[in-house]
Amino acid sequence: MTRSAPKRPAARPNDPGILILTSLAAGPKHGPALAKDIEQFAGVVLGPGTLYGALTRLEQRGLIEPLASDDRRRPYALTAAGRVSLSDAIDDMRRIADAGAARLRQAEGLRPSGAWS
């Protein structure tokens, strides 16, 4: 029996918050390093305004926390709540990916084999 979907909006893989949490799962980073890492693994370019808007939301929700720094480029780290939130988001995306893959296999299974002749 398949697990029913949780009653919350499904995570989107290109959501800046998800991308930031994913990047921080590999270790603390400051803003410019986050943007560079996200561009490398996701191919998404986050401008300064978008990145810091998402950082603000994540910090206000307690999913990330700032670390002490002498530099203006303050690093951020994932909190325990942030790990849980990222894990839930990954489950959502995996569920959607699995459903999509299964339906594609079904659709391919129904197609007539061979070329039209």
Place this chain on the structure above:
Amino acid sequence: MTRRDRQLARLLRWYPPAWRARYGDELVAMMEDTLADGEPSVPFRLAIVFAGLRERTRPRALAAIDLPPLDRKREGALLVLAGWCGCVIGGLVFAKSTEHWSAAVPRGSAFGPHVAFAAVSVAAVLGAVAVLLGAVATVPSSIRSVRVGGWAPFARPAVRTAVIGLTAVVTTAVLVAWAHEIHGDGRSAPFGALFLLWAALIATTLVSATAAAIECARRLDLPTVVVHIEAAMALTAAAAVVVVAGSVVTWWALLAARAPWSLEGGVRSAGGSGWSWPIAGSVVLLVVSAAVAVTGAVRILRGPSDAPAPT
């Protein structure tokens, strides 16, 4: 400070003060890294402007929760003052557009519009009294400020407003003298265009005076009791702005339903759509002013109190 530093500092000002205090340095550092040696492009600037405006419209920023309570009350009162300025301009447009409305409305249909119009007048007077009392309450602090620090901190906004105001006074005198010399058909398109220019000049004077008052008020060292008086007067003025806006909308709706021709200057009982561009413009301005005033009132009322917690 280099030219680019000034550009980035100006872009940062689109964000609310509390956000800038927390994240400003980091954002500037990231903008510098992103731009490297280049100048910010138009899309780059627009992206920062929109991001800053989005932060300003977040509930936390609108209520200025992160400011200390007294600063939040002061900022709220000044925001209400900005809303009041818009209400005065919108009210003047409304007053000019409705000079002879009651003569064009049939007696049986006039009660509701008269009540709404009276509500506008009463609220406007109450709001004006509240703003005046709020201004008077700051006089002792202003005198003290000038005695201690001189006129320098207040000179620029005061001189700017004085120049614009003097221009408005001279222009008014010239136009009034000229208007008395022309009659009937002479008051045609050029006169109308000049009147619009004059009205724009008066609006500019009001905006400049309000901006100067806000700028000077921010520099004053106000005792706690005066801040509380300002907050109380601001709440009264905010309520007045909301009543003015609501009453103007009500008046317009009633007149459009019962005597639409009166809004277009037509002959009595001649139909009409009830639409009037000047009144629509004043309504837009009044509604925006009410939104600004209510935001100021929310800042005054919400968030932690400055009263000490009971032990």
